[in-house]
Amino acid sequence: MTATQNPTHAREEFERAESRTAHNYHPLPVVVSHAEGAWMWDVDGRRYLDLLAGYSALNFGHSHPGLIAAAHAQLDQLTLTSRAFVHDRFADFCAALGDLCGKDLVLPMNTGAEAVETAIKVSRKWGYEVKGVPADQAKIIVAAGNFHGRTTTIVGFSDDPDARDGFGPFTPGFVTVPYGDLAAIEAAIDANTVAVLIEPIQGEGGIVIPPDGYLRGIRDLCTQHDVLFAADEIQAGLGRTGKTFACDHEDVVPDIYILGKALGGGIVPVSAIVADRDVLGVLRPGQHGSTFGGNPLACAVGLTVVEMLRTGEHQARAAELGILLRERLETMLGHGVVGVRTRGLWAGVDVDPAIGTGRMVCEALMARGVLAKDTHGSTIRLAPPLVTSSEDLLWGLDQLEAVVSSA
Ligand SMILES: Cc1ncc(COP(=O)(O)O)c(C=O)c1O
Numbered sequence: 088m089t090a091t092q093n094p095t096h097a098r099e100e101f102e103r104a105e106s107r108t109a110h111n112y113h114p115l116p117v118v119v120s121h122a123e124g125a126w127m128w129d130v131d132g133r134r135y136l137d138l139l140a141g142y143s144a145l146n147f148g149h150s151h152p153g154l155i156a157a158a159h160a161q162l163d164q165l166t167l168t169s170r171a172f173v174h175d176r177f178a179d180f181c182a183a184l185g186d187l188c189g190k191d192l193v194l195p196m197n198t199g200a201e202a203v204e205t206a207i208k209v210s211r212k213w214g215y216e217v218k219g220v221p222a223d224q225a226k227i228i229v230a231a232g233n234f235h236g237r238t239t240t241i242v243g244f245s246d247d248p249d250a251r252d253g254f255g256p257f258t259p260g261f262v263t264v265p266y267g268d269l270a271a272i273e274a275a276i277d278a279n280t281v282a283v284l285i286e287p288i289q290g291e292g293g294i295v296i297p298p299d300g301y302l303r304g305i306r307d308l309c310t311q312h313d314v315l316f317a318a319d320e321i322q323a324g325l326g327r328t329g330k331t332f333a334c335d336h337e338d339v340v341p342d343i344y345i346l347g348k349a350l351g352g353g354i355v356p357v358s359a360i361v362a363d364r365d366v367l368g369v370l371r372p373g374q375h376g377s378t379f380g381g382n383p384l385a386c387a388v389g390l391t392v393v394e395m396l397r398t399g400e401h402q403a404r405a406a407e408l409g410i411l412l413r414e415r416l417e418t419m420l421g422h423g424v425v426g427v428r429t430r431g432l433w434a435g436v437d438v439d440p441a442i443g444t445g446r447m448v449c450e451a452l453m454a455r456g457v458l459a460k461d462t463h464g465s466t467i468r469l470a471p472p473l474v475t476s477s478e479d480l481l482w483g484l485d486q487l488e489a490v491v492s493s494a
Contacts (some may be wrong), residue, residue, distance in 0.1 A: 097129050113446075115453050122149035127458065127477040136483045138452075140472045143290070143433075145321045145444035146349035147395060148474035154352035154391050164330040167325045169378055180308035180386035183393040184361060188344045189330065192367040195359045195381035195389075199321040199347035200236025202358035205375060206284065206317045207240065207347050209360065211260075212283030212369040218313055225281045228314075235284070235319055236293030250362040267297040269304040283308070283314040287333035290322035294428045294435030302337040309342065315366060321347040321358070326473055329431030330408030331396055336430070342366055352392050357385040363433075405432040411477055412469070415484045421438065423491030434469040435462075438491055448490055455486040 100118040107473045110309075117135065125148055127135045140146060143225075147154060157254040161176070168174045181193040194209075196202045210227060227244075242250045243257025252259075264271035274284060283305055289295035309316040318341035323333035325346065329387045334341055344367060347358035360367070364478050381383070395401060409431040416427045417432055426437030438448050445461025462468050467487075471480055 089284050097131050097133070100130055115449060115458065117458065122199075123294055124148045124150070125368055125472045125479055126322070133456070135276060135329060135453070135456050135458045136471075136475075136479055136486075138457055138469050138471050140470050142348065142460075143325075143327050143470050144348040144351065145353035146326050146473050147401065148472035149353065149432060151352065151474070153395065154165050154388055155355060155393040157209060157387045158352075158384060161384050164380050165383045167379070167382045167384070169231050170381060174381045174383045174386070176386035176390065177381055180381070181391045183390050184346075184350075184359060185395050187396060188361040190341060190344065190361045191364040191481065193359050193361050194370070194375070195357065196377050197356040197358055197385070198236070198381050199319075199345075199358050200238045200241055201377065201380075202345045202347050202360050203235045203241055203284075203319060203323065204238055206282075206319075206343050206360050208375060209343065209362070209367060209369060210284075210315050210317060211464070212374070213315060216364065216369050216485035218281060220279045220281060224449065225280045225429050226260055226262055226277065226279045227281060228262050228272055228283045229266060229283045231263050232266050232289050232292040233263075233284075233286060233293060234289065235286070235321075239418060241277055252295070257381070264294075267301055268359060269301060269308065272305060273308055276314060278415075280312065280314050282317045283420070284317045284319065285317045286323060287336075287392060288323045288328065288430055288433070290433075290468070291462060293437075293463050294430070294468060296430055300337070302334055303341045306337075306339045306341070316341040317343040317345060319345045321345055323430075323433075325349040325392070326401040326405050327431055327433050329409050331399075331429070339391050350389050350392055351385065352388045354388050357387050357389045359389075360402045402431075405473045408432045408471070408475065408477060408480055411480060412471075412484070415481060415488075419488050419491060422488070432471055432473055432475075436469060436487070438465050438467060438469040442491060447486075451490040452486055455490065457483050457486045459487075 097118045101116045118130045120130045123126050127137050184193050211225040214225040229244045240258040244261035246253045262275050299443050318334050320332050344361040351357035413429040422440050425439045428435045445465050449459050449461050
């Protein structure tokens with residue numbers, strides 16, 4: 088598509104969109120009309136390399152042929168039954184996802200926040216019915232700097248003022264400890280603690296990687312004190328870090344996997360919690376649900392995602408490209424970049440505040456045909472689709488270097 092074939096002007100379209108939407112986002116002034124693999128095109132035909140991948144929801148790239156084919160085929164068959172009836176894609180999806188996680192049972196939802204809410208409800212119910220915590224006394228330990236979604240319960244245990252302020256009163260029952268601090272978790276655990284809920288790597292927080300041994304330590308503490316380890320792998324999981332789950336880096340299996348984003352292949356919202364029968368078995372009919380959770384289209388796409396992950400090919404690709412990413416970013420240290428954290432194909436890049444804000448860097452990148460997202464003022468989060476070619480990745484990083492070193 089070229090500008091002459093499509094006379095729409097991105098700027099006008101952007102302003103039209105902004106004028107009719109709540110300003111709960113501050114998007115870059117780009118209006119995308121189609122995309123393929125790691126590339127997006129705007130309404131004027133300009134091409135951009137996607138270094139965000141829908142916050143990891145597009146791990147397999149835009150318009151992945153296998154995922155699109157699965158969605159198309161399912162659209163012609165059946166799209167929704169509700170869970171009042173069982174459909175013929177449900178068993179395969181739940182079995183495949185359960186097997187990928189090495190767990191008995193799957194509870195499908197739609198968005199990440201719903202999956203986190205589900206994990207909270209299940210942990211509390213498990214606490215009362217299995218652990219024997221007195222009614223309404225259940226306590227869940229969370230980490231400072233967390234991001235688990237936007238519902239009122241979840242923002243209530245966020246320490247980000249933007250996410251939290253003005254939305255109270257909040258749900259009680261959460262205790263916040265510093266991220267990466269095992270001793271703080273141990274000190275916070277008491278007889279009423281039902282779960283430790285953490286991100287194995289904090290994504291929204293700026294790709295914050297905990298010290299080695301942290302996840303293993305949480306696993307051991309949880310086992311020792313009869314507490315559930317609920318790992319929010321919504322952004323970190325499903326191939327992004329070079330392994331299926333970020334917990335795999337420490338050979339750790341949580342009690343509850345919380346999954347979302349890439350599980351929907353960038354096509355539909357698909358989330359789930361996955362756990363063994365002794366945990367998820369606490370739910371009975373009427374106690375939790377979702378009209379759209381586990382719908383046939385979601386299951387068809389989700390099953391294809393799981394099948395793709397089963398080969399290990401995408402995880403290997405993330406690991407391989409991740410080496411290039413880290414090496415190239417490290418050359419920028421001291422040249423406009425003051426910090427780099429990577430795991431697999433995922434990076435937090437702290438730009439020197441002297442050269443401008445993260446937002447300014449992202450705007451300059453956009454002008455060079457690269458789309459990325461800032462977080463927390465001066466950090467750029469890079470999460471390219473795992474299908475990005477090494478040439479394209481390096482070209483995108485050249486643009487970053489040009490922006491940070493010329494500012
Ligand atoms: C770790 C984590 N948990 C939960 C969520 C919430 O997911 P959703 O936006 O699909 O509700 C996100 C979204 O960024 C996330 O990164």
